[in-house]
Every structure is written in C-alpha cells, then in structure tokens.
Amino acid sequence: MPFEPEDVTSQATWWPLKDLIDGRWLAVVKHTCSFPPNVFVEVILNLIQNPNINSSLLFRADLLYDSLKSPESGYRATTKAADEQDLSQLSTHSVPQDGLPGFSLKRTIVRRMVPRNPQLDKPIAQTCQIFQTEHNANEQTTVVIYIPHVASSSEIPWYHPNVQALAYLHTWRTPVSQGNASVLPDLFPSANGTVSVHYRLFTDVSVPLSDRLLRTAHHLLSTLHKHGQGTLNGYTKRVHHDQIISQQRVQDTYTRLKAAHAKRLCDHWAEQTDSSKHVFEDLSIASFLIEIWQDMYKPGASKQASNGILDSRPAFPGFVDIGCGNGVLVDILVREGYRGWGFDARNRKSWDILEPSTQRQLEQMILVPQPLLDMNPDLRLESKGESPKMLSKILFRARAFSKAQGREVKWHNGIFPEKTFIISNHADELTPWTPLLAFLSSSPFLMIPCCSHNLSGLRFRAPSKFNSYSADKLAPPYFASNVTKSKSVAITVASSDQDDEQPRSGSLKDLPQANRSKQPSAYAALCDWVSTLAVTTGYEIEKEMLRLPSTRNTSLLGRNLSAVAQAMDPAARLEHVRRIVENEGADGEAWVERARRSWLDKGEEH
Numbered sequence: 001m002p003f004e005p006e007d008v009t010s011q012a013t014w015w016p017l018k019d020l021i022d023g024r025w026l027a028v029v030k031h032t033c034s035f036p037p038n039v040f041v042e043v044i045l046n047l048i049q050n051p052n053i054n055s056s057l058l059f060r061a062d063l064l065y066d067s068l069k070s071p072e073s074g075y076r077a078t079t080k081a082a083d084e085q086d087l088s089q090l091s092t093h094s095v096p097q098d099g100l101p102g103f104s105l106k107r108t109i110v111r112r113m114v115p116r117n118p119q120l121d122k123p124i125a126q127t128c129q130i131f132q133t134e135h136n137a138n139e140q141t142t143v144v145i146y147i148p149h150v151a152s153s154s155e156i157p158w159y160h161p162n163v164q165a166l167a168y169l170h171t172w173r174t175p176v177s178q179g180n181a182s183v184l185p186d187l188f189p190s191a192n193g194t195v196s197v198h199y200r201l202f203t204d205v206s207v208p209l210s211d212r213l214l215r216t217a218h219h220l221l222s223t224l225h226k227h228g229q230g231t232l233n234g235y236t237k238r239v240h241h242d243q244i245i246s247q248q249r250v251q252d253t254y255t256r257l258k259a260a261h262a263k264r265l266c267d268h269w270a271e272q273t274d275s276s277k278h279v280f281e282d283l284s285i286a287s288f289l290i291e292i293w294q295d296m297y298k299p300g301a302s303k304q305a306s307n308g309i310l311d312s313r314p315a316f317p318g319f320v321d322i323g324c325g326n327g328v329l330v331d332i333l334v335r336e337g338y339r340g341w342g343f344d345a346r347n348r349k350s351w352d353i354l355e356p357s358t359q360r361q362l363e364q365m366i367l368v369p370q371p372l373l374d375m376n377p378d379l380r381l382e383s384k385g386e387s388p389k390m391l392s393k394i395l396f397r398a399r400a401f402s403k404a405q406g407r408e409v410k411w412h413n414g415i416f417p418e419k420t421f422i423i424s425n426h427a428d429e430l431t432p433w434t435p436l437l438a439f440l441s442s443s444p445f446l447m448i449p450c451c452s453h454n455l456s457g458l459r460f461r462a463p464s465k466f467n468s469y470s471a472d473k474l475a476p477p478y479f480a481s482n483v484t485k486s487k488s489v490a491i492t493v494a495s496s497d498q499d500d501e502q503p504r505s506g507s508l509k510d511l512p513q514a515n516r517s518k519q520p521s522a523y524a525a526l527c528d529w530v531s532t533l534a535v536t537t538g539y540e541i542e543k544e545m546l547r548l549p550s551t552r553n554t555s556l557l558g559r560n561l562s563a564v565a566q567a568m569d570p571a572a573r574l575e576h577v578r579r580i581v582e583n584e585g586a587d588g589e590a591w592v593e594r595a596r597r598s599w600l601d602k603g604e605e606h
Contacts (some may be wrong), residue, residue, distance in 0.1 A: 005029040005221055007214070008196070009207055024164070026207065028217040030196035033170070035228040037142050038172040040195070040571045041130065043227045048128050051113050054223055055372075057121060057159040058113055064125065065090065065110040093147045103131040103143060118255060121157040125149040144168040153202045161216045163382070165200035168224060177206050194230070197221045244544045244557065245291045249522075254287040260330055270349040271326060281548050282328040285425060288546060290336065290444065290557070293421070296444070296559060317419040318358055322434070324362065324426030326350040330356040340421075343367070343412065344596035344602055364412060366595045368588075370413040370440070371578045376588035416441045426450035426552060429457040429594060431526075435534035436577045438449045444559040444564065450552045454528040457587035457594035461522050462529035528553050534558050536580055538565025 008027045034045075052058045062089055090110055096104045109128045115121035130142045145164040148156065156162045172193040198215045199209075209217075241247065262279055269275035298311040316338065321330050324342030333340060343365040346377045351362050414437040418421065423445035424434040431449045437444040454460045531541045539558035546553045568576065 001084060002061060003031065003222055004226055005031040005218060005225075008199055009209060009214075024203070025167070025200050027169075027211075028197050028199055028209065029221050030194055030347035031225055031226060033193045033195045033228055035193065035232040036138050037132070037170060037172050039228055039231050040142055040168075040172075042194075043224060043231055044130065044168065045558050046227070046606075047224070048109055048111060051111075051153065051370050053227075054220060055159045055508070057117075059255075060114050060247050062114060062248060063109060063111050063112040065108070069078040069526050078264060089258045090127060093125075095129055095131075095145055095147070100131050100143065103133055106130045106132055114251070116255075117156065117161060119259070121159055124155070124157060124160065126160075130313065138174050140172050142170045142172075144170075153204070160538050161199070161213055161214070162202070162205070163199045164202055166220070167198040168220075169198060170194070187223060188563055195221065195224060233441070239545050241547060244542055245288065247296075249291050250284075250287050253290055254284055257283050257287055257290075257336070258331060261335070263330060265331070268353040270353050275289055277549050278326060279328060283331060283426075284546060284548050285448070285555075286329055286332040287334070289333065289423070290338075292446070292557065292559075293338070314419070315459035317421060318417070320416055321423040321425065322367065322437070323424065323430045325426070326382040327354060327358065327362045329423070329425060330361055331355070334358050334361055342423075345595060363588065366411040366598075367414055367433075368411055368595065369413055369437065369581075370574065370583045371436070371593055372586060373413060374574070375582065377584075414440065416443060418442050419444070421445065423568045424448070429591075430455045432530050433531065434535055435537055435539055439537035439539070439561075439565065440570070440577060441571050442573075444557075444563065446531065446555055448546070448552065448555045449526050449530055450522070452522055455581055455584045456588075458587075458591040459588060462526045523552065523554075527556065531556055533580065537576065 008030050011027065033040075047053055049061055049063065051061050072524065087110060090108075094108065095105075107130045110125060111125050111128060114123050114126045120231075126149065127145075127147045129145045129147075131145070133139075133141045144242050145167045148160055150156055153523050174192070181438045197215065197220050199217070242250075260278070262283060267281070268274045271278070293443060297316040298313040298314065319333065319338060319340030321340070321342030324330050326348050327342060327344075327350055328342065331340035334357060335355070341361040341363065344361040345364070347364045347368055351359055368393060414433065416437070418441055419442055420443050421433060422438050422441075422443050422445040423443065424431055426448060427434065427453045431447055431453065432455055434445055434447040437443075452460060454462075459535050460592055531543075534541050534556070538561050540560040540562070542557040542559070544555045544557065546555050565573075
C-alpha cells in the first residue's frame with residue numbers, strides 16, 4: 001500500500017493516548033498497516049538498538065539496561081559514572097508499571113544515543129517501554145514510549161524531536177467472521193491495523209506544531225511502516241556488521257581519530273579527489289585496524305596485562321601498506337604510534353603535505369612478486385656482463401621519468417620481515433597477491449578489495465562460486481571451457497533442473513531477465529576468489545563489512561594460519577605459491593609491463 005499518512009493533530013478524540021497517561025499527549029500522524037503486533041515489536045526493537053536508521057546524526061545506541069535480562073546482567077557491567085547517573089534516573093523518566101490502565105508493561109530498555117559528532121551534539125539517555133493490552137481475541141493494542149532523560153527542552157539535542165516524550169501506537173484487529181466471510185470493523189477499511197506517532201509536548205509548545213516536529217513525526221512513521229511491511233513480506237538483512245569487533249569499540253576509536261586528524265588532513269588536501277571521502281574512509285579503516293591490533297598484540301613493550309597476568313600476545317611486528325595511494329592511512333597509523341611503512345608505484349602529491357615522520361615511511365616502489373621472478377628468468381636483474389633484461393629496462397625508464405622528483409626508483413619482491421602485518425586497501429593489482437605474499441612471510445593481513453585484477457595485473461571478472469566458476473577471456477586456462485568469444489561474461493548454469501530451459505553457457509545478456517537479476521556483482525565474485533586464494537594457502541578468512549563511505553567495503557582478515565602451513569619452511573612456501581600462480585596462469589611480463597605503465601601514466605587513485 002502507498003504510504004500516505006494522515007495528519008491527526010486536530011482529531012483530539014482519535015485514540016486518546018493523552019487520557020491514558022496525562023493531558024499533554026497529542027496524536028500527530030497515523031497510517032493503516034498490514035503487519036501484526038509481533039512484527040511491530042520486532043521492528044521497534046531493531047529501531048531501539050539502531051537509532052542511526054532514523055537519524056544520520058547518530059552513530060548507535062549503547063544499551064544500559066534491559067528488563068528481560070536477569071538482575072545480574074540487566075545492567076550493563078560498567079564503571080562509568082555517566083552510565084550510573086543515567087540509570088539512576090530510570091524511575092524519574094519512565095511510566096510506572098500500572099501507568100497505563102488496561103495495559104501491562106512487557107519490557108523496559110534504557111539506551112544512550114551516541115552522536116556522530118560529540119562536539120556538536122551531546123549523547124542523551126532514553127527510556128524505552130513496551131506496553132500491550134491483555135489478550136483479546138479481536139483486538140490488541142501495543143504502545144511504545146520513548147522518554148529522554150532531560151529536565152527541560154533546552155537539554156534536547158538536535159537529533160531528537162523537541163518533546164518530553166514520543167510514542168508509537170499500534171492497534172491490530174482480527175477479522176470478524178460473518179457466515180463464510182471475514183470482514184473488518186469500519187475503522188480498518190483496507191487493513192487489519194493502524195500505527196500512529198504521538199508526542200508528549202513541553203508546556204511551552206502548542207498546536208499547530210512546527211514544521212520540523214511534523215516532518216519528524218512523518219519520517220518516524222514512514223521508517224516504521226517501511227520496515228514493518230518489509231519484515232511482513234519476508235525481508236531479511238543481507239549485510240551484517242560488527243562480526244569481528246564491536247560497533248562501540250570501532251566507533252569510539254573513530255570519534256577519537258576524527259577529532260585528532262580529520263581537520264589537518266582535509267585542510268591541506270593536495271589531490272583532485274574528494275578529501276572528505278578519502279580521509280574519513282581511511283579514518284574508519286584505521287579505527288578497525290587499531291582495534292584488531294589491540295586484540296592481537298600486547299600494548300607497547302609491556303609484558304604484563306593490567307591485572308598482573310602475563311600477557312602471552314606477541315609484540316606488534318610492524319605493518320606495510322602495499323599500494324598505499326595517498327598515504328593517509330599510513331600517516332594516521334604512524335602518528336598513533338604504530339611502526340610501519342607504505343609504498344606505491346606512483347608518488348602522490350598528498351605525500352608532500354604530510355609530516356616528515358610520515359614522509360620517511362612512504363616509498364615510491366615497484367613490486368614484482370618473487371614467484372613471478374622465479375617463473376620468468378628474463379624478468380630478473382641481470383648479473384654483471386649480461387645484456388639488460390626486462391626489469392632493468394623498465395627501472396631505467398622509470399628512473400629517467402622520476403629524476404626531476406629526486407626520488408630513487410626502487411622495486412620489491414614482496415617478501416617482508418616475518419609476521420609483518422600486511423594492509424591491502426583498494427590495492428587493485430596487488431589485491432589477489434595479498435594472501436600469497438602474506439603466506440610467504442607468515443604474515444597476518446587485511447585486504448579490502450576494489451577493482452578486479454588477475455595475478456598478471458590485468459582487469460578481469462574473477463571466477464567464483466557466485467558465477468558457477470565462469471569467467472572472461474583473461475581467466476586462468478582451466479576455465480577455458482566456460483569462456484565464450486564474446487567480451488561479456490560467460491555464465492554456466494549450475495542447476496541441473498534448468499538444462500532444458502536455457503543454455504549452459506553464453507553471454508549474460510542472453511539469459512532471461514529473471515535469471516539475469518540473480519547474477520551477483522563482479523565485486524562479490526572478486527571477494528570470493530581472493531578468499532579462495534587465501535584459503536588455498538592455509539588462512540582462515542574472517543569477513544567484516546566496514547562502515548565506509550564506499551560501496552567497496554568488504555574487509556577480509558587473515559590472522560589465523562593453519563598448523564600445516566605454519567610448519568612449512570620458506571622454500572616450501574615459495575614452491576606452494578609458485579604452483580598456485582602457475583595454475584592461475586599468471587604472466588610475469590604482463591605484470592611488469594603493467595608496473596611500467598603505473599610509473600609513466602597518471603592512472604587511477606583509490
């Protein structure tokens with residue numbers, strides 16, 4: 001049904017919630033709905049836990065109390081004075097259990113809403129209560145009341161409507177049987193239920209309401225209605241955040257890093273790209289990395305935890321950011337006290353505006369993986385007396401090109417000091433090499449894939465379980481049977497019961513629209529393929545969807561290597577990677593040529 005809410009501010013007699021509690025409640029907007037009470041409560045609980053759904057000014061909600069938990073666990077374990085103060089106001093800012101005649105109190109939650117920018121908006125606590133009428137065969141009413149912990153309207157932050165309290169009212173009528181037919185009461189001409197938003201106004205606010213209060217009520221009801229209808233129709237959340245590190249930890253670190261670094265980085269931005277996107281994206285990634293490292297490594301040089309127990313975690317081994325781009329991520333991590341460096345095939349203008357301590361950790365460098373050098377003797381640097389080989393020629397041209405910059409041209413074989421943490425953030429050609437290089441150095445890694453390239457450094461559509469292991473003409477040789485002469489992606493149909501309905505291979509555009517819409521993105525295929533490469537070397541992959549201002553926000557963490565892989569010596573590791581690279585059909589000359597173009601051309605920045 002289309003969402004066309006009705007303004008009921010002038011209908012003082014319509015479901016008078018004000019008569020149930022006190023005389024200052026006002027019904028604002030209402031709409032019919034098709035979702036029953038259990039769906040309404042499910043949606044409400046999600047909105048309570050995620051207030052950012054209703055306001056982009058909010059990060060999250062920290063739940064301080066939940067009455068459904070046992071007395072021992074109902075209050076969140078905390079020593080923060082602010083938490084204790086908010087919880088001490090629960091009785092003052094709540095409706096008594098018998099405050100709604102005819103209703104029973106089902107649940108009480110106290111949450112603190114955390115703003116994105118605490119320098120502009122303060123966090124506030126809010127009591128959320130769910131009341132329901134006793135069981136009635138034909139009708140059930142559910143009331144959800146939000147009460148902010150404030151003493152006056154001047155304490156209300158911008159992200160919260162300027163009211164003493166607000167409420168959602170959901171009423172559900174079961175169809176009444178008349179003979180063989182079921183009909184609804186006149187109050188519900190086209191649906192079984194109605195949902196509405198109500199305000200409890202401050203004494204200095206009167207009707208008509210301000211435009212902002214009306215828009216806010218309309219938005220709150222719209223969000224609730226959309227989520228309720230979606231849940232009723234079987235919608236399930238596909239993207240799950242905070243699988244590795246809690247939202248609170250990452251966002252608190254992000255807030256601290258943003259206050260410390262965002263302004264100086266944005267004010268002195270030297271690239272043509274949008275500073276806010278790149279800076280805030282790297283701040284988010286840095287926040288996630290710092291929290292990961294807090295779990296993996298012991299702090300500083302300390303050997304004992306704060307409780308006196310011996311800390312068995314290793315010391316931080318240092319990091320390397322391969323394909324570091326603008327260098328912002330390296331800058332943030334170095335300034336936060338983490339030892340590491342980054343390199344890229346191209347020098348960036350932004351490097352020159354960073355602190356000298358960061359500039360010393362950024363290198364313009366070509367990476368030619370050691371397995372490619374071993375497989376292609378012509379790529380190696382020649383011995384004395386030999387004629388110049390391909391890599392020497394490219395390095396010579398690169399030196400000539402960058403002579404005016406005063407930078408020494410370097411190259412690296414991708415084997416780093418053992419256990420070095422490898423970062424691969426939108427590293428493009430280096431993305432599929434990340435788990436392979438990490439394996440050679442027994443290193444943990446974090447990669448955030450972006451554009452799809454094969455192990456030769458050429459763009460292609462990655463083969464994966466999502467496209468039945470089909471690919472384009474640049475796929476490894478063992479996929480050749482699935483590749484058509486067309487430049488478009490070849491699709492192989494995996495389901496045997498569809499063999500008579502459509503071809504087993506062919507162009508994507510030849511598939512019926514219904515089947516075409518089921519095909520996943522090239523990005524999903526890329527993430528699956530590089531994960532497969534990592535698993536092939538013995539890594540356990542942990543997946544986290546980062547909260548980034550980018551659609552390329554899948555992070556793949558490899559920090560656990562199998563015992564068999566750990567037991568392999570360096571020579572065995574190199575041989576294992578060489579077999580993988582050969583099986584993938586990697587072309588060393590194509591890789592080096594791509595590196596040359598990265599030096600000589602402007603290229604793309606991520």
